[in-house]
Amino acid sequence: MKIAYISTYAPRECGIGTFTGNLIRAMMKSDNDTVEGYVVAMNDYEQVYQYAEEVKLVIHQEQQADYLEAANFINLSGADLCFLQHEFGIYGGQNGVYILPLLHRLEIPIVVTLHTVLNAPSYNERAVLTEICKMANRVIVMNRKAVGFLVDIYGVPEGKISFIEHGVPDIHFDTIQSKKEFKIEDNKVLLTFGFIGRNKGIETVIRALPKIVDKYPDVIYMVLGKTHPNVLRHSGEEYRNFLQRLVKTLHLEDHVILLNEFFSQKELFKYLAACDIYITPYVNEAQITSGTLSYALGAGCAVVSTPYWHATELLADRRGKLFNFNQHEELAVILDKLLDSPSELKSLQANAAAYGKNITWPKIGQKYFKLAADLLSTPQEEVLKKRTIVDPLLLPPFSLAHIKRLTDDTGIIQHAKFGIPNLKEGYCLDDNARALLMVLIVHRQRKDPVALELAPIYMSYIHYMQNENGSFRNFLSFNRNFLDNVGSEDSFGRTIWALGYLLANAPNDAYYQMSKLVFFEAAPNFEKLQSIRSIANTMIGICYYLRSNPSDDGMTERLRHFATVLMKHFDENSAADWQWFEPLLAYDNGILPLALLHSAEMLNDDKVTQTALASMKFLTTVTLNGGYLSIIGNKDWYKRDGERSMFAQQPIDAMAMVLMYHQAFHLTKDKEYLNLLYTSFMWFLGENDLRMSLYDFETKGCCDGFENNGVNRNQGAESSLAYLISHLTVLKAYEEFYS
Structure with missing residues (x-):
């Protein structure tokens, strides 16, 4: 039996390091030297230690790359089992979040010994420890009270928890x-x-x-x-x-x-x-x-x-x-x-x-050895089965609570401090357009009366922000002062998307007439768009409009023109190893293939379909090659032939991927796209690079993404709406699959 131990270690002056040294020696003596092992030692800050030969690798606490290197090292070392000593403060990132990607990448069973179990953890402390326990095959505690805490507070199945006392050296003096x-x-x-x-x-x-x-x-x-x-x-x-x-x-x-x-x-x-x-x-x-x-x-x-x-x-x-x-x-x-x-x-x-x-340690070592032996005798496919395809029926209950909290009689507040609306930042067009889209989807799928109560607020905001020439302002202060004259092209495109969806799914004639008025006043500005993302958003809005107005040849030609523009960008920038519209992957990337997938359905054009599928395949290869969604970070993006940025990952990117795969399934009926859709959605619930959920089960909001040191706990409108639209899409896809 070969064991990898992750812990602090002597000569670092730390009680857990001493514990680990005793554990290693006790386990080696417990079965006639059939146990061997090595240590992956945690270094604190810039300290350097002269470790013994059993330390084969060192992780510097705040160097995230070290954690990923350690995962690869352990997987290739021939270790049968990994023992992790956990204490808040040992591992880097916010509340030790850096340990999560390491554990997720391990291909062997994991045993975690918890030296601290808090009964009143912060949000991040609970999230980190919950995820550690999910990935662990066994969780060891040294106090029976901790068992109840883990079950009641962290949701750990009691059958996964083992009680083994803290060992003591068998040393005695007169x-x-x-x-x-x-x-x-x-x-x-x-x-x-x-x-x-x-x-x-x-x-x-x-x-x-x-x-x-x-x-x-x-x-x-x-x-x-x-x-x-x-x-x-x-x-x-x-x-x-x-x-x-x-x-x-x-x-x-x-x-x-x-x-x-x-x-x-x-x-x-x-x-x-x-x-x-x-x-x-x-x-x-x-x-x-x-x-x-x-x-x-x-x-x-x-x-x-x-x-x-x-x-x-x-x-x-x-x-x-x-x-x-x-x-x-x-x-x-x-x-x-x-x-x-x-x-x-x-x-x-x-x-x-x-x-x-x-x-005494000899007796405690025997208990650890027996636990390890029992775990390794479990069939390997059972031990390593950590994730399954998402069952939508097991998702968090759908809730508009946080959206209602962010919405007043003017519109939806764009930012929040944690789960509390940040009135100082006011409102923006992007979020009110997204909010309108979300509540319309809710009403269509669930007939929720609350959604219909919120819809006119967002529609009124859009109308209020429209200029005489059909363009839109974006930002409005809390005291209702305009903060710009003309908003971004992105905000324009997102608004057209929401208006187009409303034209195709109006709950009554008043909504239809209002959206038609605003949509066509904005239409003369379509030709002015330069940003390919604003073009893509506008294309999606046009496609929804054409679903209820298929005989509008003029709008069909506008859609065809936009599709040609996107395909031209693709042809100019793509190569055998770079099937993309730009020389970099930036933000909201899935929106580009999504726009072409919608257009392919309306235009029945093989080249549009081929370009959509090729770009989607490339984006899938880059962002889902580890079995989970790893979004391109907005910190530095991903330039061709450069290093991809892991941080800061944002929910709108995950939403675009969910919508992209849903439309691909709708177009092709290929069930594999549903698997990719579910995998992308699970980014919100912890299947991501940090292994932390961005959905807040208490506030019903979604965190604004994550940085290299952990989750950004602010829960603004953009992120929460991205989560809800994605959640609704998962439910819709589930219905379509079984219908």
Whole structure:
């Protein structure tokens, strides 16, 4: 059995790195050396470490390319299984999002050990951990309470979760000899160890000491550990300095020892043997795992702790004492009673030692080995079956809630801060045209009365923004001041698309007459269009118009002219390896083949059809060659013979792909286009380069895309409308397939 371990690793000073080293050694000993493995080590920031030979690859935390390289390395290494240690803060990007593309690309089973499970995660924390658990074949937790969190908050099937305690080294020292070595044989020793930070609550113990010292002047409190690297990076030694001032204020200089070192396991267990009482005074309950507490029990210490989650579980059955958070007086009472009762102290130590025998690393290693062996004995096709074709019936319920939130009596607000309308940015023509298109599709497919209530708002906005010459303004401030004289060609084309759709699908004559008026006032501007995307959008609008007015020869010729323009661009720019309309792939790319696919249906022209299919095939090859949609990023786009940009990916591109494949299926009846349609739609729900859902199940909105560090959590009109139009298209395609 060959295992790839992804984790921090010694000599990096990190408890999870220590955990991983112990796990590797324990698993190798668990079955007569039939286990081998290597480490992919996580480097923090610009740090450089001299790793041991088992580290075969290093990932720099904020270098996303390293994660993709690691996925390829692991897949080609012959590893049977990957063990990932997860803790927020280890992996790069927003809330560690960079680990998701790595896991998605792995071709072997994945076992994830969770060192933190939050019960009140942020949106991104929940999204990242949910996706990790989806891709994992097994999820290991070290606290039974974490099982409930994973099931209830993160939606993890309980059958996927395994409970395995935190292992402890099987190291023991004599108490008397250890005290002599540290020259504390005449002292009663209280001990805390681990990385230091505000959440450790060490000041609670210090404040409890004066009463203890008055009665037991031989008491000393030892705090072993460096300041946590993240604390040091952001706050320096502010907390340690605070503790030192507190010690001085309380005149405890002879009773408190703060050792600013990272101790080896051997040294730690010698200190644990020398202590009389071990204390974990953490300041809140949200600690699902504590390696230091596990070590203390493994060493047979009498433990006093605040009731954080792991302590509540580990110290049950008289294995320790609990006191409330930040309650130094209560702590002082407990310490006084224990120091005054050697028999009770020994009873706690005996109970802890008995429990500790069951969580030594050799025994924990056997549990990990058995889990790995059972997983590998599962038929491979079952283990690796991570994704299936989307069943539209399993999609999120369709909802207009966020669109209603963004809409007032003027129109739809174009931007949002998270899920809240950003009134400072006002309105734009593009989004009101998209909104009109979306609610018309909703009314046609679902007869939703809310859609019909919203439609006149968007139609009125379009009419209000039309100039006397038929062109349109685009932007309007929240206080209804025009912000431009003539809008972009893109906004013009999108408006024609919506108007054309309305002419073909008017819910009543009033809508038809209004859209006809605005459409034909705009028509003289068709010939002025230069941008091929505005031409493409306009072509789609014309096609919808011609479906209900097929005898309009003049408009048919306009469509033919536009199709000729697009095909000319294609002929001038395409080559054997570049079947495209421009020397680059930019934004909203699917709209170009989509326009030709619509035109092919109306014009019955073989060259139009061939160009549409050829360009669509090329776009498919570039953006879906990994089994999921990888949109061309708007940061730098993709120039021919250049590097393609991965960020910033935007929802309108995904929508264009969904619509393109739907029209291709409508035209050709080739069912493979439905698979591509579903795959493209799943970009919104996490089948993307970052493996994160852009749809917000709480607000019913869609995030504005993602950058290299994670999801842009703003949920503006463009992105949310793109999602809803795509969702409706999936439902329509499903109906067509089974009709």
